[in-house]
Amino acid sequence: MKCSRRFHLTTRRLSFLWNSWNSVFWPIAFALGLAVLLASSLMMGTGSVAQAQVSPGAGWPPGFSVTTLVDGLDTPTDMAFLPSGEILVAEKGWGSNVDGISRIRLVRGGSLQATPVLTLSTNVYLDSGLLALTLDPHFARNRHFYVWYAIGQNARGWDGTSYNRISRFTFDPATGTASPGSELVILDRIPWAEWHNGGGLHFGPDGYLYIALGDIGEPDRVQDLSTWNGKLLRIRPTDAGYEIPPDNPFRETPGALPEIYALGLRSPYRLAAHPDDGTLYLADVGAQTWEEVNRVQAGANYGWPVREGPCPQGQRQPCESAPTQYTDPILYYAHPPVLGGALTALAFSTGEVYPPEYRGKLFLADFNLQSLQMATLTEDGFALEAFADGAGALTDMEFATGGLYLLNIYRGTIQLLYHSTAANRPPTASLEIAPTLGPPPLVVTFSAAGTHDADDSALWYHWTPEPGGQTWVTTSPVFTHTYTADGSYLATLQVFDARGGASEPVTAQVNVYSGAIPSIHLENLTAPQRQTFQGGDRLRFLAVREGGTSGLDPERPYTWRIDLHHNQHTHPAITGYVGEEGIWTLSRENHGGDWNLWYRFYLTMRTDNGQEIELSREIYPDLSRIRVESQPGEAIFSVNGRQEPAAYIFKAIAGVEQQLEAPPTLLYKDGIGQFAYWTMFATGWPAAASPTETILPTRTLTILPPAGEVVYTAHYTYTRPAYRAFLPRIDQGEGP
Numbered sequence: 001m002k003c004s005r006r007f008h009l010t011t012r013r014l015s016f017l018w019n020s021w022n023s024v025f026w027p028i029a030f031a032l033g034l035a036v037l038l039a040s041s042l043m044m045g046t047g048s049v050a051q052a053q054v055s056p057g058a059g060w061p062p063g064f065s066v067t068t069l070v071d072g073l074d075t076p077t078d079m080a081f082l083p084s085g086e087i088l089v090a091e092k093g094w095g096s097n098v099d100g101i102s103r104i105r106l107v108r109g110g111s112l113q114a115t116p117v118l119t120l121s122t123n124v125y126l127d128s129g130l131l132a133l134t135l136d137p138h139f140a141r142n143r144h145f146y147v148w149y150a151i152g153q154n155a156r157g158w159d160g161t162s163y164n165r166i167s168r169f170t171f172d173p174a175t176g177t178a179s180p181g182s183e184l185v186i187l188d189r190i191p192w193a194e195w196h197n198g199g200g201l202h203f204g205p206d207g208y209l210y211i212a213l214g215d216i217g218e219p220d221r222v223q224d225l226s227t228w229n230g231k232l233l234r235i236r237p238t239d240a241g242y243e244i245p246p247d248n249p250f251r252e253t254p255g256a257l258p259e260i261y262a263l264g265l266r267s268p269y270r271l272a273a274h275p276d277d278g279t280l281y282l283a284d285v286g287a288q289t290w291e292e293v294n295r296v297q298a299g300a301n302y303g304w305p306v307r308e309g310p311c312p313q314g315q316r317q318p319c320e321s322a323p324t325q326y327t328d329p330i331l332y333y334a335h336p337p338v339l340g341g342a343l344t345a346l347a348f349s350t351g352e353v354y355p356p357e358y359r360g361k362l363f364l365a366d367f368n369l370q371s372l373q374m375a376t377l378t379e380d381g382f383a384l385e386a387f388a389d390g391a392g393a394l395t396d397m398e399f400a401t402g403g404l405y406l407l408n409i410y411r412g413t414i415q416l417l418y419h420s421t422a423a424n425r426p427p428t429a430s431l432e433i434a435p436t437l438g439p440p441p442l443v444v445t446f447s448a449a450g451t452h453d454a455d456d457s458a459l460w461y462h463w464t465p466e467p468g469g470q471t472w473v474t475t476s477p478v479f480t481h482t483y484t485a486d487g488s489y490l491a492t493l494q495v496f497d498a499r500g501g502a503s504e505p506v507t508a509q510v511n512v513y514s515g516a517i518p519s520i521h522l523e524n525l526t527a528p529q530r531q532t533f534q535g536g537d538r539l540r541f542l543a544v545r546e547g548g549t550s551g552l553d554p555e556r557p558y559t560w561r562i563d564l565h566h567n568q569h570t571h572p573a574i575t576g577y578v579g580e581e582g583i584w585t586l587s588r589e590n591h592g593g594d595w596n597l598w599y600r601f602y603l604t605m606r607t608d609n610g611q612e613i614e615l616s617r618e619i620y621p622d623l624s625r626i627r628v629e630s631q632p633g634e635a636i637f638s639v640n641g642r643q644e645p646a647a648y649i650f651k652a653i654a655g656v657e658q659q660l661e662a663p664p665t666l667l668y669k670d671g672i673g674q675f676a677y678w679t680m681f682a683t684g685w686p687a688a689a690s691p692t693e694t695i696l697p698t699r700t701l702t703i704l705p706p707a708g709e710v711v712y713t714a715h716y717t718y719t720r721p722a723y724r725a726f727l728p729r730i731d732q733g734e735g736p
Contacts, residue, residue, distance in 0.1 A: 070087075213232075222304050266304040317334075404417040562599055599619035
């Protein structure tokens with residue numbers, strides 16, 4: 001069947017904008033290493049000219065190394081070890097939205113099986129899809145496992161609306177599959193969004209199932225006991241659905257949902273149990289300031305959106321400790337400037353595979369920083385120390401036979417972090433190549449300059465530029481090779497030290513192609529004259545190639561992937577969509593007020609002989625610089641839910657919603673002022689703008705800031721002397 005050549009996408013939330021660098025965007029761009037040369041014309045496309053593949057973990061502590069056990073996974077999100085030693089792996093899925101397909105895969109005998117255990121219809125948009133799986137405590141007997149997924153258009157019970165679902169399936173070890181007909185829906189119609197769905201799914205030592213739900217980008221839901229969002233749920237699955245445990249803390253609270261066990265969460269992604277006492281710990285991804293781990297307690301309120309980490313939201317230490325109604329996290333760390341953080345995996349060290357000093361340590365993986373940290377929990381608090389940088393974008397970690405298993409969503413791998421007492425530590429290879437695409441004869445330079453050897457021994461570089469072809473050995477970290485024929489070549493490098501230690505092989509793709517290469521064209525349908533994008537714009541993206549689709553795969557000539565980049569991490573927004581072009585309406589939602597967001601569009605062209613060539617193009621935002629002030633005095637404002645002083649200045653993506661709230665009254669010198677109105681002035685506005693254009697009468701505003709400089713001023717009118725608000729009135733007998 002021919003593929004659809006055209007489609008429309010409408011995002012309900014974020015706006016992500018593109019092409020030209022705004023001058024205020026340069027600092028963050030350099031900090032994140034994102035500076036690229038962009039086309040000067042809206043209709044110019046860009047192609048990949050260089051690629052780097054770096055083996056993770058150049059900073060592993062002495063004695064630790066990693067080895068890749070499984071590759072070929074597609075955006076894996078979670079894994080579970082069967083009693084047999086086999087592994088179930090959840091894949092987020094591919095598609096554009098409710099047309100998504102997600103799979104559960106089986107690793108058997110050390111190999112990834114070609115036949116999926118289970119295929120599900122899902123909504124895979126942004127932070128959605130198949131997010132979690134866990135085994136029944138009695139799996140060895142009943143073969144039950146549980147999954148968390150956002151339902152798609154072909155899911156059971158689809159009524160046109162996506163929501164999150166927890167279902168039970170039964171695994172058949174003989175076939176290595178689970179029948180879709182074995183599905184038992186446990187918990188249904190959990191509110192869904194593109195963001196902050198959560199992801200924690202874990203059976204506790206009490207046999208109950210714990211489900212950690214995010215705020216879906218609506219913080220007002222979190223402290224409301226009549227909603228599930230921003231809560232930790234606790235239920236007992238049964239063959240008829242589930243039951244409420246008798247000691248759930250809100251079971252008898254009027255108006256409260258009885259499944260709730262704790263509240264005050266933002267985006268809780270993983271749970272882990274202490275190996276000694278079974279206590280559960282919950283990782284909650286923070287907003288702009290802190291990452292945190294909470295000890296699970298019945299009825300606890302972890303504070304979001306009032307609290308973040310050990311402080312009021314948006315504040316850093318020193319700060320006020322939590323009021324009595326909130327429970328501070330037992331472990332936390334601050335976001336580095338600019339880079340942010342996202343705590344997405346945690347696991348306690350168990351067994352004897354690591355030295356004794358690692359027993360019971362809590363390992364934490366930061367998806368954003370791609371780092372591993374290690375914590376020691378004590379009665380008085382915690383000690384946190386760096387373990388390794390460059391660990392990769394990890395979505396799950398599990399301790400099992402041999403050590404800590406690391407699940408990497410971008411690389412599609414399962415790696416084992418193991419410890420050896422051998423005196424020699426193998427090198428860690430790094431491979432960078434340029435160019436990666438061109439017609440034959442193509443001369444490619446390979447560089448291993450980033451290779452690391454902890455023992456500083458002599459190194460030998462084994463280069464295999466063509467799979468199955470000749471391997472060259474050099475003592476130089478630089479090598480060149482000429483490709484003479486069209487084809488896709490997976491070049492491999494392995495590095496050996498003088499004592500025989502061998503690195504993990506690293507690879508890089510080279511595409512040699514003598515035909516026409518497509519370009520990615522981007523067009524702003526909302527404002528054709530503008531080369532930057534703002535919230536609410538409609539963006540058309542198109543694959544343009546001389547000769548059209550001649551010589552290409554008739555079923556899948558072009559496949560698109562769109563990734564949202566936020567700080568240092570990436571959210572797969574759309575994967576595996578087939579078509580020549582699409583139209584995307586960019587949302588006005590502000591993703592917590594963040595401005596350092598951008599998109600990368602990937603286009604994969606597939607030829608009629610199966611060769612695949614990938615190109616990419618970036619999309620950057622048009623920015624606004626917003627100043628909030630009061631006249632007179634220095635009011636304390638609420639800006640996107642955070643308390644900020646007067647004369648507060650912040651950046652935002654132009655055209656994206658921002659929330660401002662002014663206090664109803666203002667103390668200034670010896671008087672009390674009442675809020676009267678806001679005024680707005682933006683660069684480029686007419687000098688003689690009429691008052692009706694600039695006066696905003698309500699205290700609470702949802703604004704769509706223009707690009708450039710903009711000032712919002714809250715005006716207050718004098719109402720009475722300040723002493724009348726604080727002193728008794730003697731003439732009415734209210735004092736001595």
